[in-house]
Amino acid sequence: xxxxxxxxxxxxxxxxxxxxxxxxxxxxxxxxxxxxxxxxxxxxxxxxxxxxxxxxxxxxxxxxxxxxxxxxxxxxxxxxxxxxxxxxxxxxxxxxxxxxxxxxxxxxxxxxxxxxxxxxxxxxxxxxxxxxxxxxxxxxxxxxxxxxxxxxxxxxxxxxxxxxxxxxxxxxxxxxxxxxxxxxxxxxxxxxxxxxxxxxxxxxxxxxxxxxxxxxxxxxxxxxxxxxxxxxxxxxxxxxxxxxxxxxxxxxxxxxxxxxxxxxxxxxxxxxxxxxxxxxxxxxxxxxxxxxxxxxxxxxxxxxxxxxxxxxxxxxxxxxxxxxxxxxxxxxxxxxxxxxxxxxxxxxxxxxxxxxxxxxxxxxxxxxxxxxxxxxxxxxxxxxxxxxxxxxxxxxxxxxxxxxxxxxxxxxxxxxxxxxxxxxxxxxxxxxxxxxxxxxxxxxxxxxxxxxxxxxxxxxxxxxxxxxxxxxxxxxxxxxxxxxxxxxxxxxxxxx
Amino acid sequence: xxxxxxxxxxxxxxxxxxxxxxxxxxxxxxxxxxxxxxxxxxxxxxxxxxxxxxxxxxxxxxxxxxxxxxxxxxxxxxxxxxxxxxxxxxxxxxxxxxxxxxxxxxxxxxxxxxxxxxxxxxxxxxxxxxxxxxxxxxxxxxxxxxxxxxxxxxxxxxxxxxxxxxxxxxxxxxxxxxxxxxxxxxxxxxxxxxxxxxxxxxxxxxxxxxxxxxxxxxxxxxxxxxxxxxxxxxxxxxxxxxxxxxxxxxxxxxxxxxxxxxxxxxxxxxxxxxxxxxxxxxxxxxxxxxxxxxxxxxxxxxxxxxxxxxxxxxxxxxxxxxxxxxxxxxxxxxxxxxxxxxxxxxxxxxxxxxxxxxxxxxxxxxxxxxxxxxxxxxxxxxxxxxxxxxxxxxxxxxxxxxxxxxxxxxxxxxxxxxxxxxxxxxxxxxxxxxxxxxxxxxxxxxxxxxxxxxxxxxxxxxxxxxxxxxxxxxxxxxxxxxxxxxxxxxxxxxxx
Numbered sequence: 001x002x003x004x005x006x007x008x009x010x011x012x013x014x015x016x017x018x019x020x021x022x023x024x025x026x027x028x029x030x031x032x033x034x035x036x037x038x039x040x041x042x043x044x045x046x047x048x049x050x051x052x053x054x055x056x057x058x059x060x061x062x063x064x065x066x067x068x069x070x071x072x073x074x075x076x077x078x079x080x081x082x083x084x085x086x087x088x089x090x091x092x093x094x095x096x097x098x099x100x101x102x103x104x105x106x107x108x109x110x111x112x113x114x115x116x117x118x119x120x121x122x123x124x125x126x127x128x129x130x131x132x133x134x135x136x137x138x139x140x141x142x143x144x145x146x147x148x149x150x151x152x153x154x155x156x157x158x159x160x161x162x163x164x165x166x167x168x169x170x171x172x173x174x175x176x177x178x179x180x181x182x183x184x185x186x187x188x189x190x191x192x193x194x195x196x197x198x199x200x201x202x203x204x205x206x207x208x209x210x211x212x213x214x215x216x217x218x219x220x221x222x223x224x225x226x227x228x229x230x231x232x233x234x235x236x237x238x239x240x241x242x243x244x245x246x247x248x249x250x251x252x253x254x255x256x257x258x259x260x261x262x263x264x265x266x267x268x269x270x271x272x273x274x275x276x277x278x279x280x281x282x283x284x285x286x287x288x289x290x291x292x293x294x295x296x297x298x299x300x301x302x303x304x305x306x307x308x309x310x311x312x313x314x315x316x317x318x319x320x321x322x323x324x325x326x327x328x329x330x331x332x333x334x335x336x337x338x339x340x341x342x343x344x345x346x347x348x349x350x351x352x353x354x355x356x357x358x359x360x361x362x363x364x365x366x367x368x369x370x371x372x373x374x375x376x377x378x379x380x381x382x383x384x385x386x387x388x389x390x391x392x393x394x395x396x397x398x399x400x401x402x403x404x405x406x407x408x409x410x411x412x413x414x415x416x417x418x419x420x421x422x423x424x425x426x427x428x429x430x431x432x433x434x435x436x437x438x439x440x441x442x443x444x445x446x447x448x449x450x451x452x453x454x455x456x457x458x459x460x461x462x463x464x465x466x467x468x469x470x471x472x473x474x475x476x477x478x479x480x481x482x483x484x485x486x487x488x489x490x491x492x493x494x495x496x
Numbered sequence: 497x498x499x500x501x502x503x504x505x506x507x508x509x510x511x512x513x514x515x516x517x518x519x520x521x522x523x524x525x526x527x528x529x530x531x532x533x534x535x536x537x538x539x540x541x542x543x544x545x546x547x548x549x550x551x552x553x554x555x556x557x558x559x560x561x562x563x564x565x566x567x568x569x570x571x572x573x574x575x576x577x578x579x580x581x582x583x584x585x586x587x588x589x590x591x592x593x594x595x596x597x598x599x600x601x602x603x604x605x606x607x608x609x610x611x612x613x614x615x616x617x618x619x620x621x622x623x624x625x626x627x628x629x630x631x632x633x634x635x636x637x638x639x640x641x642x643x644x645x646x647x648x649x650x651x652x653x654x655x656x657x658x659x660x661x662x663x664x665x666x667x668x669x670x671x672x673x674x675x676x677x678x679x680x681x682x683x684x685x686x687x688x689x690x691x692x693x694x695x696x697x698x699x700x701x702x703x704x705x706x707x708x709x710x711x712x713x714x715x716x717x718x719x720x721x722x723x724x725x726x727x728x729x730x731x732x733x734x735x736x737x738x739x740x741x742x743x744x745x746x747x748x749x750x751x752x753x754x755x756x757x758x759x760x761x762x763x764x765x766x767x768x769x770x771x772x773x774x775x776x777x778x779x780x781x782x783x784x785x786x787x788x789x790x791x792x793x794x795x796x797x798x799x800x801x802x803x804x805x806x807x808x809x810x811x812x813x814x815x816x817x818x819x820x821x822x823x824x825x826x827x828x829x830x831x832x833x834x835x836x837x838x839x840x841x842x843x844x845x846x847x848x849x850x851x852x853x854x855x856x857x858x859x860x861x862x863x864x865x866x867x868x869x870x871x872x873x874x875x876x877x878x879x880x881x882x883x884x885x886x887x888x889x890x891x892x893x894x895x896x897x898x899x900x901x902x903x904x905x906x907x908x909x910x911x912x913x914x915x916x917x918x919x920x921x922x923x924x925x926x927x928x929x930x931x932x933x934x935x936x937x938x939x940x941x942x943x944x945x946x947x948x949x950x951x952x953x954x955x956x957x958x959x960x961x962x963x964x965x966x967x968x969x970x971x972x973x974x975x976x977x978x979x980x981x982x983x984x985x986x987x988x989x990x991x992x
Contacts, residue, residue, distance in 0.1 A: 038839065084796070084853035086898040092847035097839030124620030131627050132890070139887050142700070143841045204638070300580070343534065343593030345639045351588035357580035391635045394628070402582040 001195040002210060003467075004458040005153035009258045010215030023224050024064045030231040031101065035069045038099035040144040042231060045104045047113075048152025049190065050180045051162040052213025057152070058105050060220045061227075071096065072103040075110065087111070088136065098144070101227075108133055109197065116193045117186055126193075130200045141205035146234050149206060150223055151198060152213040156187050162213075192463070199462055204387030210458055218258070257447065260454035262412050267473040276476035280319065283483045287323035290490040291360065295328055298357035299493055300404050303486065304366045307411030308449075309439050310421040311472050312479075316411065317362055319479045320486060329360035334369065346370055346388075347395055354399070367392055368408075371456050376448045389459040396465040405493050406465045409482055410453060411472040415446055497691040498706060499963075500954040501649035505754045506711030519720050520560045526727040527597065531565045534595035536640040538727060541600045543609075544648025545686065546676045547658040548709025553648070554601050556716045557723075567592065568599040571606065583607070584632065594640070597723075604629055605693065612689045613682055622689075626696040637701035642730050645702060646719055647694060648709040652683050658709075688959065695958055700883030706954055714754070753943065756950035758908050763969040772972035776815065779979040783819035786986040787856065791824055794853035795989055796900050799982065800862045803907030804945075805935050806917040808971050812907065813858055815975045816982060825856040830865065842866055842884075843891055850895070863888055864904075867952050872944045885955040892961040901989050902961045905978055906949060907968040911942055 034042065046054050058072055073094040082090045088108065096102035112129035115121045121129070137147055154162060163180055166172045183190065202208045209226055211219050271279075294301065303320070305313040321329055332353050341349040347367060355361040370388040374380040380388075399406050413421075422439060425431040442449075461467040468485055472478035530538065542550050554568055569590040578586045584604065592598035608625035611617045617625070633643055650658060659676055662668045679686065698704045705722055707715050767775075790797065799816070801809040817825055828849050837845040843863060851857040866884045870876040876884075895902050909917075918935060921927040938945075957963040964981055968974035 041839075081852065084794070085850045086894040086900075088894060089847060089850055092844060095840060095844060097836060099839065124624070127624060127627075128620070131623075132894075135886075135890050139843070139883075139890075140841055142883055145841075298580070340593060343537075343595065344591060345636055345641070347635070348588060348591060351585060354581045354585055356577065387635075387638055390631070394631050394635075398582040398584060398628075404582075 001198055001458065001461060002153045002191065003461055004261045004454050005210045005212040006155040006158075007212060007259050007261065007264055008158075008214050009212050009218050011217040011221060013217060016217035016221065019221065023221065023228065026228050026232075027065050027224060030228060030235065031066050031069050033235050034101070034231055035099045037235065038097075040146055040234065041096040041098050042101040042146045042148065042227075043096065043104065043140065044101060044227065045107045045109070045147070045149040046152070047107065047109050047150070048211070048213065049154050049159055049187075050183055051159050051166065051176075052152035052154045052211075053216060053219050054105065054152050054213075055175075056216065057219055057223055058103055061103065061224065064224060065101075069100050070103070071100065072105055075104075075106045091136075095140070095145075101231075108136065109201075113190075113193060113197055117189050127200070130197060133201055134203060137201070137203070137206040146230060147206040148227060148230055149201075149208045150226075151194070151208050151210045152219065153210055154213045158214055159184060159187065195463060199390075199393055202459060203390055204383065207386060207389070207459075260450045261457050261469065262450055262453060265412050265469055265471045267412070267414055267417075267471050269471045269477045270474050271476040271480060273476065276480060279480050280476075280483065283480065283487060284319070284323040286487050287320070287483055287490075290487055290494065291324050291328070293494055294405075294490055295325070295358040297494060299490075300355040300357055301360045301486075301490070302355060302399060302404055302406050303360070303362045304368070304406075304408040305362065305364050305411065306366060306368050306372065306409065307470075307472065308413055308418055309442060310418050310425065310434075311411035311413045312475050313364055313411055315475060316409075316470075316472075316479050316482050317364060319483055320362065323483070324360055328358065329362065330355075331362045331364060334363060334365040347391065350395070355404075367395070368456060368460075371460075372449065372452050375452050376445050389456075392460055393462055396460075396462070400464040403493075405489050407468065407486060407489055408460075408465060409468050409470055409485075410457075411470050411478060413472050415443065417473045418443065497694055497954065497957055498649045498687065499957055500757045500950050501706045501708040502651040502654075503708060503755050503757065503760055504654075504710050505708050505714050507713040507717060509713060512713035512717065515717065519717060519724065522724050522728075523561055523720060526724060526731065527562050527565045529731050530597065530727055531595045533731065534593075536642055536730065537592040537594050538597040538642045538644065538723075539592065539600065539636065540597060540723065541603045541605070541643070541645040542648070543603065543605050543646070544707070544709065545650050545655055545683075546679055547655050547662065547672075548648035548650045548707075549712060549715050550601065550648050550709075551671075552712065553715055553719055554599055557599065557720065560720060561597075565596050566599070567596065568601055571600075571602045587632075591636070591641075597727075604632065605697075609686075609689060609693055613685050623696070626693060629697055630699060633697070633699070633702040642726060643702040644723060644726055645697075645704045646722075647690070647704050647706045648715065649706055650709045654710055655680060655683065691959060695886075695889055698955060699886055700879060703882060703885070703955075756946045757953050757965065758946055758949060761908050761965055761967045763908070763910055763913070763967050765967045765973045766970050767972040767976060769972065772976060775976050776972075776979065779976065779983060780815070780819035782983050783816070783979055783986075786983055786990065787820050787824070789990055790901075790986055791821070791854035793990060795986075796851040796853055797856045797982075797986070798851060798895060798900055798902050799856070799858045800864070800902075800904040801858065801860050801907065802862060802864050802868065802905065803966075803968065804909055804914055805938060806914050806921070806930075807907035807909045807968050808974055809860055809907055811971060812905075812966075812968075812975050812978050813860060815979055816858065819979070820856055824854065825858065826851075827858045827860060830859060830861040843887065846891070851900075862904075863891070864952060864956075867956075868945065868948050871948050872941050885952075888956055889958055892956075892958070896960040899989075901985050903964065903982060903985055904956075904961060905964050905966050905981075906953075907966050907974060909968050911939065913969045914939065 034040075046058060048054055062070065062072065071094075075090060078090070091104075091108050094102065094104075112121070112126060112133070116123075116126040141147055163176050163184060166176045198208045198210070209222075211222050213219055305317060307313050317331060321331065330353075334349075337346075337349060350363070350367050353361060353363075367388075370380055370392075371385045375385040396406055422435055425435045457467050457469070468482075470478045470481055530536075542554060544550055558566065558568065567590075571586060574586070587600075587604050590598065590600075608617070608622060608629070612619075612622040637643055659672050659680060662672045694704045694706075705718075707718050709715055799813075801813060803809050813827060817827065826849075830845075833842075833845060846859070846863050849857060849859075863884075866876055866888075867881045871881040892902055918931055921931045953963050953965070964978075966974050966977055
C-alpha cells in the first residue's frame with residue numbers, strides 16, 4: 001500500500017519554480033468556475049504520518065488558492081458543544097456548500113485510527129468505524145460531492161531523519177513534540193492499521209491518493225495538480241461513453257514524470273547459468289515436496305503472473321510447473337474474454353477457475369488486466385477501473401480467508417531489454433509467431449503502463465496478498481526468485 | 497421493518513384471474529426484450545420465513561415466464577466442490593449472463609442469517625458478513641445487474657396457522673419438517689436478526705421488497721408485478737433529469753390498491769374532554785419531572801412529527817412543550833430549505849440542529865420529507881429517495897448510539913376528517929391563513945402519500961427508532977398517546 005511512497009520522489013527547485021505560475025493560475029481558474037457553477041462541493045482530506053509535510057502543504061495551498069472559496073478545518077480535542085452530539089456532528093457542520101472547497105486537516109479518520117493504534121478499540125469496532133465512514137462518504141458522493149483524499153507517507157528512516165532535522169532548526173523545533181516521537185515508536189503499528197484503513201476506505205467514489213512526503217516541491221505540486229485535474233474533469237459536461245484517454249499534452253510543464261515503484265528495482269541482478277542450474281534443481285526438489293504436502297493437507301495455491309511483453313512469464317511458469325504433479329495444477333492463459341465471459345461481471349471468469357482444495361492454478365495474466373491494459377487502452381472507463389481496485393482486494397481477501405496461498409508476480413524488464421528480446425524472437429523461427437505489430441504499439445504506451453503498474457501496486461499490494469516485483473532482465477535470476485517465493489509461501493502456510 | 501407485512505393483504509380470486517393474462521404476457525414481453533438487448537442480467541432473490549409461500553411463488557413464476565431465459569438456483573448443503581472454494585464461489589458460478597434472469601431461492605443471505613440465529617457467529621462477524629454482501633451486490637450493480645430482493649414475511653400467529661394447515665393437508669404435509677417447527681420456536685430471534693440484515697443490506701442499488709405471505713394471489717402478483725415494472729423501467733433509455741412521476745395509468749388492472757399500514761389504525765378511538773383534561777394534566781406533570789431529570793442526566797431527546805395536513809401536529813407539539821422548560825427545548829419547523837441548506841446534502845440542515853446534552857429538539861416535519869413530499873411531487877429522483885432510506889437509518893443509529901432518545905410520530909387522520917378540518921379552519925378567522933389551495937391539491941395525491949408512508953415505515957421503522965403511528969381523528973386521544981409515549985421512552989432511557 002505504501003511501497004510506492006518510499007521512492008524519494010522529488011522535483012528540482014528550478015522546475016518547480018518554472019511550473020508554479022501555470023499551476024497557480026489554473027487552480028484559481030477552476031476555483032472560480034466551481035464557484036460560478038455551484039454544482040458540487042469539493043472535500044479535500046489530508047492525513048498521514050507526522051513530519052511528512054501535511055501542515056506545510058495545507059499552508060501552501062492557502063497561499064496559492066483564492067481564500068474566498070476555500071476553508072480549512074482542523075479538529076482538536078472535542079469542544080463541549082461537540083461532545084454533546086454524535087461523533088460526526090463536528091464534520092457535518094463544517095461541510096462545504098456547493099461551489100466551495102474545504103480542506104480537512106485531520107478528519108473522520110483521525111480518531112478511529114488513533115484509538116485502534118493505541119489498542120482502545122477492538123478490531124471489529126474499528127472495522128465498523130471504517131464502514132460508517134464509507135457510508136458517510138458514499139452519501140456525500142452520491143449527492144455530488146467531489147472527495148479527494150491524500151495520505152502523506154514517509155519511510156521509517158525518512159521520518160526519523162525529518163523529525164531530527166526539524167528539532168535542530170530553531171524556527172521549526174516547535175513542530176516536534178513528545179507526541180511525534182511517541183507515534184514514531186509505534187511506526188510499525190501505525191503502518192499496519194493505516195494500510196488496512198486505506199484499503200477498506202479506498203472506494204470507487206472516494207479513493208485515496210498516497211503522497212510521498214519526502215520532498216516539499218514534489219508533495220505541493222502533486223497535491224495541487226491532483227486537485228486541479230479532478231475539479232477540472234468534474235466541471236466538464238459528463239459523458240458516459242468509454243473512449244480512449246486523450247493523448248497527454250505534448251509539452252506542458254505540469255506533465256511531470258516521477259520515478260515509479262518499478263524504478264526501485266535493480267535490473268542489473270545477475271545469475272550465471274551454472275549457479276542457476278544448481279539452484280533451480282534444488283528449488284524444484286523442494287517445491288515438489290512442499291506441493292505434495294500441500295495437496296495432502298488440502299491447501300490450494302493461486303499464482304498470478306503479470307509483466308511486460310517478453311518479460312519471461314511463460315518460461316517462469318514452466319519452471320514452476322515442472323516441479324508439480326500434472327494432475328494437480330492447471331494454467332489459465334487469459335486472452336480476450338469469450339462471449340459468455342463478456343456477458344458477466346469481469347471477475348466472473350476468474351471465480352470460475354478457482355482451484356479445488358490441494359490444487360494449484362496459475363493465471364498467465366489475470367483480473368489485473370482491468371487496471372492495466374483495459375485502463376491504458378481505454379477499454380474500461382475510469383469509473384470502471386477505479387472501482388476495480390477495492391473489488392479485487394475483496395476478491396483476494398476471500399481467497400486468503402479460505403486458506404488459499406495467493407501470490408502475485410510482476411515481471412519487470414527494461415525497455416531496451418524488451419526490444420532486444422523482440423528482435424531475438426523475430427530471428428528465431430519457432431518464436432516468430434510470438435511477435436506482432438501490436439507488441440511494438442504497446443511499447444509506445446510504456447510510460448502509461450508504468451503509471452498503471454505503480455497505481456496497481458499502491459492500491460492492491462495488501463498485507464494478505466502483496467505484489468512481488470521481480471527483476472527479470474536476467475531470466476535465471478527471475479525464475480529462481482519466483483520459485484523461491486512460492487516455496488517460502490508454501491512453507492509458511494503449511495506451518496501455520 | 498415488518499409491520500407493513502402483517503396487514504393480511506389479499507387479492508380476490510376473480511380479480512386475480514382477470515389480471516393474470518395481462519401480467520403474464522407483459523412478463524414474457526420484457527423477458528424477450530431483455531434477452532434481445534442483452535444489456536444487463538436480472539438477479540431475483542427470494543428469502544423469508546418458512547410457510548410464507550416462497551417455493552410456490554418460485555414455481556408460479558416458472559409457470560408464467562419463458563424457461564429459456566430463466567433459471568432458478570437453490571442451495572443445499574455445500575458440495576465437496578463448493579466446500580473447497582470460498583463461500584461466494586457457488587454464487588458466482590450461478591450468476592446469470594446479460595439478458596437472462598436468475599432466481600436465487602436461498603442465497604448469500606441464508607448462511608449468515610442461520611448462523612447468527614443459532615448463535616454460531618458473534619455479532620461483529622455477522623455485521624462483517626453483511627458488509628461483504630453489500631460489497632458483492634454493489635460490484636454487480638455497478639456492472640449493470642438489476643438486483644431484486646424479496647423478503648417473504650408472516651406474522652407469528654399466521655405462520656403457526658399456515659404450518660398447521662399444511663400439516664393437515666395430505667398433499668402438502670411433506671412441506672413441514674421438524675426444522676420448520678424448530679425455526680418457528682425461534683420466531684422472535686429470527687425477527688430481530690432478519691430485521692437487522694434487511695436494514696443493513698437495503699441499499700440504494702439493491703433494496704429489499706417485503707412481501708406479505710398471507711395470501712397466495714397477492715404474493716404472486718406482487719412479486720410478478722415488481723419484476724415486470726423494474727425490468728421495464730431499466731429497459732427504457734435512461735434519463736437522469738428529475739421529473740414528476742407520470743400519472744398512474746387510468747384503468748389498468750395491474751394498478752391495484754392494497755391496504756397500507758395506515759389502514760390498520762383504528763380511527764374511531766375516542767377520548768372525551770374531561771378525561772382528557774385529567775389525563776393530560778397528570779401526564780404533563782410526569783413529563784415535567786422526567787424532562788428535568790433528563791436535563792440533569794444530560795440525556796437529550798429528538799422528536800419528529802410527521803402527518804397529514806391538519807392532522808394536529810402543532811397542537812400536539814404544544815402539549816409536549818407546555819411541560820418543558822423553555823430554556824431547554826427548541827422547535828424546528830421544516831419548510832422549504834434555505835439557499836444555504838440547498839447547497840448542502842439534504843441531511844445537513846438536520847445535523848445542524850441536533851440538541852445539546854440534556855435538551856429537547858422537536859422537528860415539525862423532518863428529513864422524511866425526502867421520501868414523502870419530495871418523492872410524491874417528484875422533487876427528488878427515484879435514485880435520490882431510494883438511497884435516502886439507508887442514509888436516514890444510519891443517521892438515526894448515530895443519534896441513538898450517542899444516547900439520544902429518538903421518537904418518530906406519524907399523525908394519521910381520515911380523508912373525510914381532513915376535509916372537515918379544512919372547512920372549520922376556513923370558517924375561523926385566525927385559522928384561515930393555515931389553508932391554501934395547495935392543501936387541497938395535496939389531497940389529490942392522498943393515495944400516493946399512503947404508499948409513501950407505508951414504504952417509509954417498512955424501510956425506516958427500526959428497532960432503535962421505530963415509527964409511532966398515532967390515531968389522530970380524535971385530537972385528545974392523539975395528544976395523550978404522544979405525551980405518554982414520550983414519558984415512557986424517557987423513563988426507559990433514564991432507568992437504563
